[in-house]
Amino acid sequence: MTSLTATLAALGRQSLAGLRVLLLLTVLLGVAYPLAVTAVAQVAFPRQAHxxxxxxxxxxxxxxxxxxxxxxxxxxxxxxxxxxxxxxxxxxxxxxxxxxxxxxxxxxxxxxxxxxxxxxxxxxxxxxxxxxxxxxxxxxxxxxxxxxxxxxxxxxxxxxxxxxxxxxxxxxxxxxxxxxxxxxxxxxxxxxxxxxxxxxxxxx
Structure with a gap:
């Protein structure tokens, strides 16, 4: 029973860590990076960006x-x-x-x-x-x-x-x-x- 509880606890910690990484990468690569690229394009190449x-x-x-x-x-x-x-x-x-x-x-x-x-x-x-x-x-x-x-x-x-x-x-x-x-x-x-x-x- 103790072993099962420890396994479930470890699985929960790993899942939580994976979820945090997923959220972090989503913000970085799905929001921050596209916004940064768009900003650079608007400033450096406004005609091409439009x-x-x-x-x-x-x-x-x-x-x-x-x-x-x-x-x-x-x-x-x-x-x-x-x-x-x-x-x-x-x-x-x-x-x-x-x-x-x-x-x-x-x-x-x-x-x-x-x-x-x-x-x-x-x-x-x-x-x-x-x-x-x-x-x-x-x-x-x-x-x-x-x-x-x-x-x-x-x-x-x-x-x-x-x-x-x-x-x-x-x-x-x-x-x-x-x-x-x-x-x-x-x-x-x-x-x-x-x-x-x-x-x-x-x-x-």
């Missing part, structure tokens, strides 16, 4: 991290999107169609013809990123080649000097991350916002 939002004339028009659809010849267009009905952040993903899938091949050829006609270029010159969606379906960037291809069409639609629009594209070409990662790219939303500020017509 989603890298972009404003135009006092209103938020999107995030530089998430692509969106731009309709009409007066805008630079992004990559195709297979996320939901297009650029759906709640359904991020690719089409998952293989490179020889007939549906994908048909979609690529349809896009090639549409982009070539829209931008007035030879179908063989249409860049790959104008034809295929990214893995997330939310890529906010296009290649500098695709952005440059669109410049004359955008300039014509807005009544701007083509050289001015091409210069705007060059101003928004971002190099490789840390000089070695990824490829040069252009953020479509940032470019369209700069275009809108330059021409002062329409809404992104």
């Amino acid at each position: 989603g890298s939002m972009i404003e135009l004339d006092g209103r938020t028009v999107g995030s530089s991290l998430v692509g969106q659809a731009f309709e009409g010849p007066e805008w630079f267009h992004g990559r195709p999107s297979a996320a939901g009905d297009g650029y759906d952040a709640l359904a991020s993903g690719a089409s998952n169609l293989g490179p020889e899938n007939p549906d994908l091949l048909a979609a690529v050829e349809e896009r090639r013809a549409a982009v070539a006609a829209q931008d007035g270029v030879d179908p063989d010159d249409v860049p790959p990123d104008a034809l295929t969606a990214s893995a997330s379906g939310l890529d906010p960037h296009v290649s500098p080649e695709y952005a440059r291809q669109q410049a004359d069409r955008v300039a014509s639609a807005r009544g701007l000097d083509p050289a001015e629009v091409r210069g705007l594209v060059e101003e928004h070409v971002q190099g490789r991350t840390l000089g070695v990662l990824g490829a040069p790219r252009v953020n479509v939303l940032e470019l369209n916002v700069a275009l809108e500020r330059r021409s002062g017509a329409g809404e992104p």
